[in-house]
Amino acid sequence: MLVTGDIHALSSAVSGPVALPDSPGFAEETFAFNAATVHRPDVVLGAADAQDVAAAVKWAAERRFPVSVQSTGHGAELAIDGGLLINTRRLQDMHVDPVERTARVGAGVKWRTVLEASVPHGLLGLHGSSTDVGVVGYTLGGGLPVLGRAHGFAADHVRSMDVVTADGELRRIDADAEAELFSLMRGGKGNFGIVTALEFSLFPFSDFYGGGIIYPGADAAMILAAFRQWLATLPDDASPSISLLRLPDMDFVPAPLRGQFVVHLRFAFLGNREDGDALLAPMRAVSIPLMDTAGPMGYLDVDQVHMDPADPLPFADGGALLKDFDDETVADLLELAGDGSGCPLLLVEIRPLGGALGNAAAVPDAVSGRDAAFLLFLLGFKMPPIAEAVSASIRGILAAMAPHSTGYTLVNFHGEPGDEADRARAWSPAVYERMRSAKSTYDPGNLLRFGHAITGTPAAG
Numbered sequence: 001m002l003v004t005g006d007i008h009a010l011s012s013a014v015s016g017p018v019a020l021p022d023s024p025g026f027a028e029e030t031f032a033f034n035a036a037t038v039h040r041p042d043v044v045l046g047a048a049d050a051q052d053v054a055a056a057v058k059w060a061a062e063r064r065f066p067v068s069v070q071s072t073g074h075g076a077e078l079a080i081d082g083g084l085l086i087n088t089r090r091l092q093d094m095h096v097d098p099v100e101r102t103a104r105v106g107a108g109v110k111w112r113t114v115l116e117a118s119v120p121h122g123l124l125g126l127h128g129s130s131t132d133v134g135v136v137g138y139t140l141g142g143g144l145p146v147l148g149r150a151h152g153f154a155a156d157h158v159r160s161m162d163v164v165t166a167d168g169e170l171r172r173i174d175a176d177a178e179a180e181l182f183s184l185m186r187g188g189k190g191n192f193g194i195v196t197a198l199e200f201s202l203f204p205f206s207d208f209y210g211g212g213i214i215y216p217g218a219d220a221a222m223i224l225a226a227f228r229q230w231l232a233t234l235p236d237d238a239s240p241s242i243s244l245l246r247l248p249d250m251d252f253v254p255a256p257l258r259g260q261f262v263v264h265l266r267f268a269f270l271g272n273r274e275d276g277d278a279l280l281a282p283m284r285a286v287s288i289p290l291m292d293t294a295g296p297m298g299y300l301d302v303d304q305v306h307m308d309p310a311d312p313l314p315f316a317d318g319g320a321l322l323k324d325f326d327d328e329t330v331a332d333l334l335e336l337a338g339d340g341s342g343c344p345l346l347l348v349e350i351r352p353l354g355g356a357l358g359n360a361a362a363v364p365d366a367v368s369g370r371d372a373a374f375l376l377f378l379l380g381f382k383m384p385p386i387a388e389a390v391s392a393s394i395r396g397i398l399a400a401m402a403p404h405s406t407g408y409t410l411v412n413f414h415g416e417p418g419d420e421a422d423r424a425r426a427w428s429p430a431v432y433e434r435m436r437s438a439k440s441t442y443d444p445g446n447l448l449r450f451g452h453a454i455t456g457t458p459a460a461g
């Protein structure tokens, strides 16, 4: 238990604000984008810089006090209960090097900020469906990009990182310095330390063609069948995905679509109008769209591809890697989540993997699931009157789809972490065992025990 002297010691070791549950600023520092999750640490630090993170972790280590980290709260799957929460949102340093084609960002930087600096140089980063997500949390979870089939996982392209390990030491690690830690941090999530800065590759591009087509939900069976055939015709620099959407009557939904059940095809392609139109033509012919926004697009509008909600909302989610998206898989999914199924979820999404996502990283990392063909991802709003039904539906659909799954997940799409066996499903067994061993080395006191945390290998003897 903390006493006043402990709080004084923390406050005098750092320059950022320290807040207790009854102090002003506590709610702001602990607030998560996923508003269904309310964090209740014993104390929160708004870290001002990397030295603050190191001093705070050292402070916690001396007291064997658990530590957690949050940047945006997009990945707030489980409430943090007790301990010290370090909020990294003030770590906003960023440098884009257009010659080396790299970016170096502080742990509070979001993808939008990177793109605003890199796109004018004709360079893009491997962000996901929403550029409001934090670069570091996303990349440590592997980072499945919108253009993943072209370039692979974001974690594969990290050059170096600055990390404060559980002993409070700030280390710069890369493929040569602390190679095993560097390997396991990329895809191993926040299990081994708190990253204060990340350096990663950027990719040149010229034309971008993106957007989406929204079809009536009644045509879902026909559209999913056509989608599967069409995928085989696409080059790797085209990354599509498709979802069944039950759109709420809310402001972030375009007015004509509010309250409707629809199918949403998303399309992102590194090419020009002529080639993009030619690739998309078969899907434009399959049914009469309610909306078609696909075409040449300024890259900074890339959030229009997936149209994720931009404002905080309460949600629950979950996912599974699929072996295939064959007739039987499609039929089972439609029975569970199609028209007339009573499914309460906002989104039932299929993201094709393959292309560069199937290649091993040049510098090996912890990202697993490269053998999977598709990702199934489910998300629902935890709002009355469906709040209770949402989590049950996610569990039910994942259980019913288990025969089509590889049995594994991607950590960024895993959803609420369950028991040890459930958590382990985010990595291959070989990687998981290496992670347990590294946990014993880098966090023997299990200070970093929140979120999708694993436990170390018990000491021999």
Ligand SMILES: Cc1cc2nc3c(=O)[nH]c(=O)nc-3n(C[C@H](O)[C@H](O)[C@H](O)COP(=O)(O)OP(=O)(O)OC[C@H]3O[C@@H](n4cnc5c(N)ncnc54)[C@H](O)[C@@H]3O)c2cc1C
Pocket (backbone or CB within 6 Å): 069, 070, 071, 072, 073, 074, 075, 076, 088, 107, 127, 128, 129, 130, 132, 133, 134, 135, 136, 137, 138, 139, 140, 141, 142, 143, 144, 145, 146, 189, 190, 191, 193, 194, 195, 196, 308, 309, 412, 413, 451, 452
């Ligand atoms: C709208 C939306 C769209 C998304 N799209 C994609 C997508 O296309 N592809 C994809 O791969 N993922 C996607 N995600 C998942 C997202 O990448 C994860 O939720 C990720 O963890 C968010 O990171 P964050 O830092 O923004 O969130 P936070 O909630 O702040 O952090 C989540 C977790 O990341 C870890 N973490 C964060 N910062 C640090 C740090 N400095 N050091 C160590 N660990 C840290 C911690 O474990 C923390 O609990 C999406 C999520 C949302 C809500």
